[in-house]
Amino acid sequence: MSRRKRFLRWFVRGALALLFVGVALFALNGLVLADRTSPRVSHLEGVPVAASASGANEVTFVAYNIAKGFAHRGGLTFDSRANVEAKLTKMAAVIRAEKPDAVFLSEALTELAPCNVNQVEFLARECGLPHVATGENYNLGVPLCRVAGGNAILSRVPLEGVANIDLAGRKPFWVTKNNRRALFVRAEFHGASVLMGALHNDSFDMRNNEAQTRQLLEFVGDRPAVLAGDFNNRPGERSIKLIRDSAQFAGEWDGPPTFFEGKRAERLDYIFAPAGWELLEARVIADDTSDHRPLVCRFRVKP
Numbered sequence: 001m002s003r004r005k006r007f008l009r010w011f012v013r014g015a016l017a018l019l020f021v022g023v024a025l026f027a028l029n030g031l032v033l034a035d036r037t038s039p040r041v042s043h044l045e046g047v048p049v050a051a052s053a054s055g056a057n058e059v060t061f062v063a064y065n066i067a068k069g070f071a072h073r074g075g076l077t078f079d080s081r082a083n084v085e086a087k088l089t090k091m092a093a094v095i096r097a098e099k100p101d102a103v104f105l106s107e108a109l110t111e112l113a114p115c116n117v118n119q120v121e122f123l124a125r126e127c128g129l130p131h132v133a134t135g136e137n138y139n140l141g142v143p144l145c146r147v148a149g150g151n152a153i154l155s156r157v158p159l160e161g162v163a164n165i166d167l168a169g170r171k172p173f174w175v176t177k178n179n180r181r182a183l184f185v186r187a188e189f190h191g192a193s194v195l196m197g198a199l200h201n202d203s204f205d206m207r208n209n210e211a212q213t214r215q216l217l218e219f220v221g222d223r224p225a226v227l228a229g230d231f232n233n234r235p236g237e238r239s240i241k242l243i244r245d246s247a248q249f250a251g252e253w254d255g256p257p258t259f260f261e262g263k264r265a266e267r268l269d270y271i272f273a274p275a276g277w278e279l280l281e282a283r284v285i286a287d288d289t290s291d292h293r294p295l296v297c298r299f300r301v302k303p
Contacts (some may be wrong), residue, residue: 034139034148034173039161039183041133044121049156050128053099057301058280059189062095063228063271065106065200065259065292066123068149071115078114085117090289092126098285098296101189102155103129104228104271106200106292109149110134113141120152129154135164135183135198138176147176151183151198151229160186162195165219168211169202178204182216191303194274195220199229206238213239217246224274225249230259230292235267248275251297252282258293269295276302 054060069084069091095103109119124132137150153159162184171179183198197216202209209232216227227249233239235254244253249272257265269292273279278300285294 031173033143034136036136037164037166037181039133039135039164039185041131041159041161041185043158044124044130044132047125047130048128049130050096051099052101052156054101054298057190058298059102059301060098060100060296060298061226061228061271061273062098062100062103062294062296063106063230063269064091064095064103064294065230065269065290066091066108066119067290067292068107068109068112069117069119070290071109071112071117078112081115081117084115084119085122087289088117088119088122089126090287092123094285094287094289094294095123096127098294100129100296101157102153102187102196103127104196104198105152105154106198106230107149108134108152109147110136111146111148113145113147119149120154124154127154129156131155131157131159133159133161133183133185135181137181137200138173138179140174140176150181151200153183153185153196153198155187157187157189159196162186163219165215167201168215169205169208178202180212182219184219190301192224192274192301195223195225197225197227197229199227199231201230201232201239203232206233209233210238210242213242217242217248220248222248226271226273228271230269232268240270243272249273250275250277250279250299252279255282256284258284258295259291260288260293261291268292271295271297273297273299274302278302
């Protein structure tokens with residue numbers, strides 16, 4: 001056999017071996033190493049707790065879709081870490097000014113190998129909210145080189161992990177587009193123990209969005225709960241009506257738009273608290289760091 005043929009044979013074998021190892025690591029990451037249905041709860045040591053704007057027996061929440069900090073520019077191009085951190089710093093300043101008790105984040109990355117900044121921990125430290133829970137919607141890549149993100153909750157008070165449930169229509173782990181989960185934790189405010197759900201529901205199929213909402217209501221059952229985030233449903237549409245008709249929640253069912261894209265301006269983000277809590281204030285902050293505006297709601301808590 002000629003030297004050239006031997007070289008080609010070894011080259012093909014080597015390429016196939018590398019491909020096999022890559023596929024094996026990809027499957028290992030997605031099937032074993034990803035935090036699939038378990039929320040990750042932590043307390044960031046050394047982070048002083050920020051002051052709260054809430055009065056006696058009140059609680060202030062913020063819901064904010066941060067659009068991954070616009071770290072992904074399309075295809076295989078990514079923004080620099082410095083630029084992403086600059087955007088996150090602006091977002092943190094907006095949140096911090098509201099002095100919330102808890103923040104519900106959608107589209108937040110905990111890992112992105114080409115631009116590796118944990119967006120959830122960055123915001124938690126900047127905002128003085130040291131209790132953190134994350135729930136992955138996707139985790140794609142190989143160990144030490146992957147993208148992972150989903151929903152998150154930042155809080156002044158301790159959080160207890162409950163679940164990170166697969167929502168209706170979920171696809172195999174290697175599909176990131178429109179794969180949804182819902183993060184649930186438990187917290188206590190002024191003697192009231194509540195479930196807290198951070199959401200980012202289906203944005204493509206409104207029938208599946210409705211199925212996800214029914215699933216969320218079934219999961220909550222008769223337990224007092226806060227549901228907050230990007231519902232991807234407009235006021236008066238089926239999913240929002242289902243939540244309202246359940247008579248289990250209080251909140252603002254309509255209001256100014258929270259999502260802006262070109263000429264589109266729609267209300268897609270909501271914060272709903274347990275029935276019996278009194279909505280004292282609801283505002284959309286006029287900030288364009290993300291394509292979603294932060295929503296702030298202040299409630300009087302019913303123990």
